[in-house]
Structure formats: structure tokens, C-alpha cells
Amino acid sequence: MAKIHNLGFPRIGPNRELKQSLESYWSGDIDASELDKQTETLRLNNLKAQENLDYVPVGDFSLYDHILDTSFLLGNIPLRFREQGISELDQYFLAARGASDQSNCCAAASEMTKWFDTNYHYIVPEINTNTSFALNSKKLLDEVRQARAQGFEPKPVVVGPLSYLYLASSTDQTDKLQHLDTLIPLYIKLFNQLAANGVEWVQVDEPILATDLCGQWKMAFKYTYEKLKQGNCKLLLTSYFGDLRDNLTTVAGLPVAGLHIDALANPEDADQLMATLAPDQVLSLGVIDGRNVWRAQTQALVEWLSPYAQQLGPRLWLAPNCSLLHVPYSVEAEQNLTHTLTHKLAFAVQKLDELVVLRSELNNPQINIKSPKQLHRNGHTGHNQALLDSDNSRYARRSTFVTRREAQRHKLQLPVLPTTTIGSFPQTSEIRRARAAFKQENLSASDYQDFIERQIRDCIEIQEELGLDVLVHGEAERNDMVEYFGNLLEGVAVTQFGWVQSYGSRCVKPPLIYNQVRRREAMTVAWARYAQSLTDKPVKGMLTGPVTLLNWSFVRNDIALNEVAEQLALAIREEVQDLERAGIRIIQVDEAALREGLPLREADKAQYMTWALNAFKLATAGVADDTQIHTHMCYSEFSDIIDEIIKMDADVITIETARSHLTLLEAFKSCGYPNDIGPGVYDIHSPACPSKAQISDLIHKLSNLLPLEALWINPDCGLKTRTWPEARAALSNMVEAAKACRQALVNNQIQDSEGSVTVTASPSL
Incomplete structure (x- = not known):
């Protein structure tokens, strides 16, 4: 038996x-x-x-x-x-x-x-x-x-x-x-x-x-x-x-x-x-x-x-x-x-x-x-022609990155070493209670909107107080970067208790993709528009990319993954264009799970990367040159996909490198990565607060690895799992370190990638 x-x-x-x-x-x-x-x-x-x-x-x-x-x-x-x-x-x-305390920061x-x-x-x-x-x-x-x-x-x-x-x-x-x-x-x-x-x-x-x-x-x-x-x-x-x-x-x-x-x-x-x-x-x-x-x-x-x-x-x-x-x-x-x-x-x-x-x-x-052939996991291995046409004009930005960079610099007027965050801010117990009350119909839609707007207003005020250059609305309305969109997309269902461990105490609830995916209506535009109305600084629109939505969901196993990726990409493309029309000039489309979905075997990788990259480009390519597209990737080995990351052609990529002590950046340095990049300067998964001196030292090291004019300064991931005191302290040190490094540029203490200083007393890109 x-x-x-x-x-x-x-x-x-x-x-x-x-x-x-x-x-x-x-x-x-x-x-x-x-x-x-x-x-x-x-x-x-x-x-x-x-x-x-x-x-x-x-x-x-x-x-x-x-x-x-x-x-x-x-x-x-x-x-x-x-x-x-x-x-x-x-x-x-x-x-x-x-x-969690400065005395033990040596125990990274x-x-x-x-x-x-x-x-x-x-x-x-x-x-x-x-x-x-x-x-x-x-x-x-x-x-x-x-x-x-x-x-x-x-x-x-x-x-x-x-x-x-x-x-x-x-x-x-x-x-x-x-x-x-x-x-x-x-x-x-x-x-x-x-x-x-x-x-x-x-x-x-x-x-x-x-x-x-x-x-x-x-x-x-x-x-x-x-x-x-x-x-x-x-x-x-x-x-x-x-x-x-x-x-x-x-x-x-x-x-x-x-x-x-x-x-x-x-x-x-x-x-x-x-x-x-x-x-x-x-x-x-x-x-x-x-x-x-x-x-x-x-x-x-x-x-x-x-x-x-x-x-x-x-x-x-x-x-x-x-x-x-x-x-x-x-x-x-x-x-x-x-x-x-x-x-x-x-x-x-x-x-x-x-x-x-x-x-x-x-x-x-x-x-x-x-x-046994009928038992193959077609949702994981089967493909159709969706997103496999590499010459499709839908996948290309209107101009080269060099042209776009100049248009964006003129439009955004950001300083050298611009500071920003990855998107989310602390999810307090107050936020979680309000979201649950709204979901259980114990809080009216208008009262919930007022509550979220107060959270956004507070978040913008704190970021301006800290001196960040590019702001975010904080994502108080979102329980999770994937589940949030799963609740709003047609053909996707969200469970109540379908939790899966991501690491330690961090759990996620992957949505269920059970039918054709479509966008019913705008999903983030109102919140982004409201946040932008509160400040003269640029506010990033925050979206999850189609490949990450796919890889962090449970997809029906009798349909091809690239077919679902195309449907998700078209939904995100509509949202990107609506954000642009609403006056949002920086839009971040996170592809935290792009590398994660890469097949384990070399022979299988090319086809996956073709449709995965095309999904991202389909979602992001339909904007003007002066609209800046950001993306973010989580802890991954990037060396084996660096050529594909270049092909994504995001204007700015932010990556998690703090725990790897910048070793992941070697791939970007060795290939001469052409676009802008924000290596995470501190690890948000740890309660440790980085000092200004530690971040300053890291920025100095970054300036020796990558072109100074291409560098952004940011944490290595979103801040939703941190407390407000932790987030404030770390971001304050990060901003002060960036300002100190700008001043060092003025004093000729940091050289750019060509060995000379090209900025003035008010360093600006």
C-alpha cells in the first residue's frame, strides 16, 4: 500500500x-x-x-x-x-x-x-x-x-x-x-x-x-x-x-x-x-x-x-x-x-x-x-503568444533615456542626490482599525475618505518637515501592495485568511486570479491627486507592476502566465496614463518579484524574461518624456538579469542592497548601467536606526561605484512595517546625510564618476 x-x-x-x-x-x-x-x-x-x-x-x-x-x-x-x-x-x-538600538548597530x-x-x-x-x-x-x-x-x-x-x-x-x-x-x-x-x-x-x-x-x-x-x-x-x-x-x-x-x-x-x-x-x-x-x-x-x-x-x-x-x-x-x-x-x-x-x-x-x-500529460502545471509552464512579440511599438518609450532625463530634470528641478522613499509609511493600529471598520461597514465611505485624507496630509507634512525631495502619499489605504489591487481588479478575488509567510512575522495574502483580468475604474488616482494638491514638491504615484501582481498571486493553473501578465499590464497601463493626466509626474511601478519569477534553469529563462519585460514596458511606455517612471526590486541576485534590467528602461530603479553591503551593485557597475539608480542606504527590515555618519559613509562609497549624477538616496524598501519614531529617525539621518554630501560636493570633497565636480553651491540636476 x-x-x-x-x-x-x-x-x-x-x-x-x-x-x-x-x-x-x-x-x-x-x-x-x-x-x-x-x-x-x-x-x-x-x-x-x-x-x-x-x-x-x-x-x-x-x-x-x-x-x-x-x-x-x-x-x-x-x-x-x-x-x-x-x-x-x-x-x-x-x-x-x-x-534595535545604536549600541548594537555593529551586529548588522x-x-x-x-x-x-x-x-x-x-x-x-x-x-x-x-x-x-x-x-x-x-x-x-x-x-x-x-x-x-x-x-x-x-x-x-x-x-x-x-x-x-x-x-x-x-x-x-x-x-x-x-x-x-x-x-x-x-x-x-x-x-x-x-x-x-x-x-x-x-x-x-x-x-x-x-x-x-x-x-x-x-x-x-x-x-x-x-x-x-x-x-x-x-x-x-x-x-x-x-x-x-x-x-x-x-x-x-x-x-x-x-x-x-x-x-x-x-x-x-x-x-x-x-x-x-x-x-x-x-x-x-x-x-x-x-x-x-x-x-x-x-x-x-x-x-x-x-x-x-x-x-x-x-x-x-x-x-x-x-x-x-x-x-x-x-x-x-x-x-x-x-x-x-x-x-x-x-x-x-x-x-x-x-x-x-x-x-x-x-x-x-x-x-x-x-x-499524465494533462497533469502538467500549465499555468506555470505553458505559453501562448501574448507579450512574445519583441517588436511591438506598445513596449517602447517615445524617446531615449538621455532625452527623457533632460526633459525630466527641466520639469522636476531636483537636487543632486535626490531623496525619496519607496512608497509605504507605517501602518499604525489606528489605520488598521479604520480600514477594518470600513470593510465591515462600521465606518461610512465619506468618513473613511476623510480619515485617509488626514493620514495623507499628516504624511506629506512629515516628509516636508524631514526635507525629502520626492514625496509619497504613504499608502494608508493599502493593506498590501498586491492585495490592494486584487480587491479592485475584475477577475481577481481576495481571501480573508489566506495568509502565507514571506519572512519572519511578515505574512501576505496572495489574491486568486480566477478569470480574465480587467480594470473596473481608477484605483489610486484620487489619493495621488489629493496628496499632490498638498505640496509643491513632486509626489510619486505608487503602483504594483504586472509581473509582481502575477507572481504574488495564485493564478488559475489552466491558463498561461504570460496571457495573464498581458491582461494585468493593460490594466496598469490605464492607471499610469490616468495618473499622468491627473498631474502626477513621477510614477513608480514596482516589480519587486520580477527576478523571483525567473525559471531556475538557464534554458527556460529567455522566454520568461521576454514576456515579463514586455509586460512591464507595456504598462509604463505610454507616457510623455517628462513623466519619470520608477521601479523597485527586492532582495535578489541581479547579475544574471542585469541586461534585462537595462531593457526595462525605467528612468529610475531602486533596489535593496543594504544587507548585502553593496555587493549587489557590482552588476550595475560592471555593466555601466545607463539609467538612474537608488541603492537602498539602510535596511528597513531591521529596527536598527542608521546614523547620519553611517549613511554618509555609504553615499561616499556609492559615489565610487556609480555615476554621482545617477544616484538617488532612499531606504531599501517600504516603511509599512516600521513605527513612526523609527521611520522619522532613520529618514532624518538619511536626509541630513544627503545634504552633507551635497555640501561636500561644493567643497570638492566628493568627485563624480569622471573625477571632477560639476555642481555649484546649490547642487541641482
Whole structure:
């Protein structure tokens, strides 16, 4: 009989209980003991939600991030955190978030970046020649014992040594594989400890098997798993986020007790592995989509899987294709969606129910075998001709950037090193209460409008007081940069409780794109027009780009993504043009998730980038030369898409670089990026307040990397998660640092990219 298991479960709880616990601890409202008590309850509830599985994952629950957990499991804690004289728990949060006071600013948070092609962020491990490791397995062993005490068969989940090293940042350019011989004995020791606690199977996640690996890393897999077979546990080598392709032969020869693959990515991988399985080897097929929320075709799955079940019996395991971390908790709580739509959805709990159905149905021998091709995730892999015509004039601005830049400088009259923010300002409890009251019809439309206008007025006044050059309206009316637009677009639905973790306590509610997308009416124009009426300084119109709306939504899986991207682009294009007609001369169209959607395989990237770039350009190209288009991108590796970023032809791009210590800018410097750029000068994800001196020093460094006349000064992301005191203090230091650097220009203390100063006593572009 086939067995069913799960690779990982949502950590946040059905109603974001983890978020509430974490933020209570960070604010000092609860202590470490109470945090442990509350999160233990969450872990145990997660186990109960998976009680019908043959094996339940243990170790998938995390207080912040599972890669950061792995660093602490392996004792890889940077010295700057260990030197603080604080508990291991607070070291953990210090690594994730940085310090909240000036005294600990030296303990800068670790770099954070996207987890493969998802909207989840992981904390990047730091390694160098002097890195040492030491196993710290108490937390995992305690969780195993707790699960067994509750009557569950635990399957511990650990990140494999190769993926851990591959995803790490080598701070001194050391070959990361040189640490392999140090790590392998620790993993063997861990497996033996787990076996001593009654563990039979360990899930070893190696998601890099879904990427292009060079020969050195492929050889490292053979070397590593030959060594790891010395451990006393059975290892389930686990790959996800894509098919194996050229890594299949590497995987097939490894001496592991079982293999898990993403069978939805390419069902033929299962056939090829079947032919190579050892007589006692388990094959786990990921057949339930852990990245989307639409119900599985369970009958078609049964028909496809029947031959595997008949041949393998209990050696066939079934699971989601990846961790259910990437989908919401349960559909049961949803009340506002239509009955028809609700019954098409499967969140984490329902996906486990689907596994139970599959296990039961596969015992029925009366099955007609059908082709698995219908099971491909067409919404992720299929394409039509939408946005693939590279010569379409709709995608081009009227003039070159050089011409536009002069028109914009004449129109906007901004100083050198102009200061701005990315868009959002703190979402206070007062704002959240008013929005909820309006949504529940306890606050009238006119009263709500008056409330939002007061928030906008206050936000504009604060920015003028701080001395920012380009202002924003603060986005008080928006709960989220994607969900807000999901509420206003036709063909898109928004859930009540469909929360998904993005990082730490940060959760988002991805909209559901279930039909053709259209703009019903203007979505942001009234707020932007009102904000601009309050000031003589330019106010940015703030929009989310079509590719980000797409990548941060759950798209119906039977339609091509590029088709939906075109529909979204046309809707945003209408909004951009309406903002321009309303007198808004700077419009920011955020594409925070452009890089995130890039396929993991080099062979698949060109087609994605073609339609993704065309979607952005279709949304933004229909404006006059003197209307300035900005875009923003989140933590990403930009070097492999820098040519495509240039093709976006945004007048100004702002990026998150603070945590990476400006290393991400090397790609922009080496290619001679031609347009204007705003590298984030401080990390908004940390409560730490940067000093004026720190930001001034950073601006000096930026001036040596990029043309001075192209630089903008801004935080590295929106400020919605910060408090007003934090935002005021950091922005004040940022503005003062920019002013000081302008004065230094006058005094010939900073040279421009050509080695000479070209500005006057009133530096202006």
C-alpha cells in the first residue's frame, strides 16, 4: 500500500498566531518562556492537522527561517552575534533582524534573499576560511521526542549539506565546498542521534537539484552521499521546485534509501527513476501542488499513479511536490468567497486530505490508466503568444533615456542626490482599525475618505518637515501592495485568511486570479491627486507592476502566465496614463518579484524574461518624456538579469542592497548601467536606526561605484512595517546625510564618476 507524507507545513498557524507571538516577544510583552509555550502549541497543532499521514515532518517549524535554523543547528553563528553576551534565542533574532538600538548597530543583520523562485525569504548563511561548525541538535531532538510522545511517526526535515553550502555567502571568496569534509561528520552524528531516538527516516532537502549544477557540484553529491550512508537513519533525498533534467543521472546513482522528486514538473522523471531503483529503494512522488491553491484532479492522479502503486507497493510514497509553507493554512475559514470558487480551492489542510484520498483510491484495482500529460502545471509552464512579440511599438518609450532625463530634470528641478522613499509609511493600529471598520461597514465611505485624507496630509507634512525631495502619499489605504489591487481588479478575488509567510512575522495574502483580468475604474488616482494638491514638491504615484501582481498571486493553473501578465499590464497601463493626466509626474511601478519569477534553469529563462519585460514596458511606455517612471526590486541576485534590467528602461530603479553591503551593485557597475539608480542606504527590515555618519559613509562609497549624477538616496524598501519614531529617525539621518554630501560636493570633497565636480553651491540636476 502506498504511503503518504508531507515535506513541511505552514508555520504561521490558521490565524497568524506565530506573527502575534513573535511580535509580542520582540516588543517585550512576553518573555522567552512564554514564546516557547505559545510556539510549542502551534507545533503540536500542526502535528494534529497531519495525523492521517504515515510520516509527519518534524523540524519544519521555524521561529523565523529554516535556513537560519540550519545555521544554528550546525553552529555556524557569525562572531558578531556571539559576542553580544545574549541568549542563543536573541542571537538568533539578532542575526535575522539586526539590533534595535545604536549600541548594537555593529551586529548588522545577516543578508536576506529569495528562496529560489518563491516569495519566501531566507537568511543567507555566512562562511569564510575561518568558519567552524559544531552540532547543536537539542532543539530538533526535543521536537522529535514531543512528536513521538503524541503518537506520531516523526520524519525529521533537515537541509542537506550541499544545498546549505550552495546557498551560503562566502564572505572572503573561499571555495564553499572546502567545508564539506567538516560538515559531513556532523550530519552523520545528527543522523545517529536521531536514530537513537527511534527515528527511521530523515528527509534531507537538496533543492539545488532543480537548478543547473556544474560538474564539481554533481561530483560533490556522489562524494557526500557515499559518506552519509554511514549514518543509522534511512535518508529520503528530497528535490523540489522543478524537474531533475541532467541531474537525474546523479540522483539515480546515489546510495540513499529513498528519493523524492517534483513529479508535477515532469512526470517522465518518475518513469526514468523507476527503471533505476534498487529493490528496497523508496520513490516519493510530489503529486500535489504545494505552490498553488487549486484542487488537484484526484481521479486523474489515481489513474496515472496506479502502475507505480502496483509495482512498488509500500515503496511508493506520495506527497506535495514541495513544502506547504507556500500556501495558506485552510479553506474552511473563508466566508466571503463564492461557493463555486471555494470548492475549487485546496489550502494546506485540504491538500493533505487529497493525499488521503489518493492513498485510499490506489487500493482500488479497477482503474483505467491514462497519460499524465494533462497533469502538467500549465499555468506555470505553458505559453501562448501574448507579450512574445519583441517588436511591438506598445513596449517602447517615445524617446531615449538621455532625452527623457533632460526633459525630466527641466520639469522636476531636483537636487543632486535626490531623496525619496519607496512608497509605504507605517501602518499604525489606528489605520488598521479604520480600514477594518470600513470593510465591515462600521465606518461610512465619506468618513473613511476623510480619515485617509488626514493620514495623507499628516504624511506629506512629515516628509516636508524631514526635507525629502520626492514625496509619497504613504499608502494608508493599502493593506498590501498586491492585495490592494486584487480587491479592485475584475477577475481577481481576495481571501480573508489566506495568509502565507514571506519572512519572519511578515505574512501576505496572495489574491486568486480566477478569470480574465480587467480594470473596473481608477484605483489610486484620487489619493495621488489629493496628496499632490498638498505640496509643491513632486509626489510619486505608487503602483504594483504586472509581473509582481502575477507572481504574488495564485493564478488559475489552466491558463498561461504570460496571457495573464498581458491582461494585468493593460490594466496598469490605464492607471499610469490616468495618473499622468491627473498631474502626477513621477510614477513608480514596482516589480519587486520580477527576478523571483525567473525559471531556475538557464534554458527556460529567455522566454520568461521576454514576456515579463514586455509586460512591464507595456504598462509604463505610454507616457510623455517628462513623466519619470520608477521601479523597485527586492532582495535578489541581479547579475544574471542585469541586461534585462537595462531593457526595462525605467528612468529610475531602486533596489535593496543594504544587507548585502553593496555587493549587489557590482552588476550595475560592471555593466555601466545607463539609467538612474537608488541603492537602498539602510535596511528597513531591521529596527536598527542608521546614523547620519553611517549613511554618509555609504553615499561616499556609492559615489565610487556609480555615476554621482545617477544616484538617488532612499531606504531599501517600504516603511509599512516600521513605527513612526523609527521611520522619522532613520529618514532624518538619511536626509541630513544627503545634504552633507551635497555640501561636500561644493567643497570638492566628493568627485563624480569622471573625477571632477560639476555642481555649484546649490547642487541641482
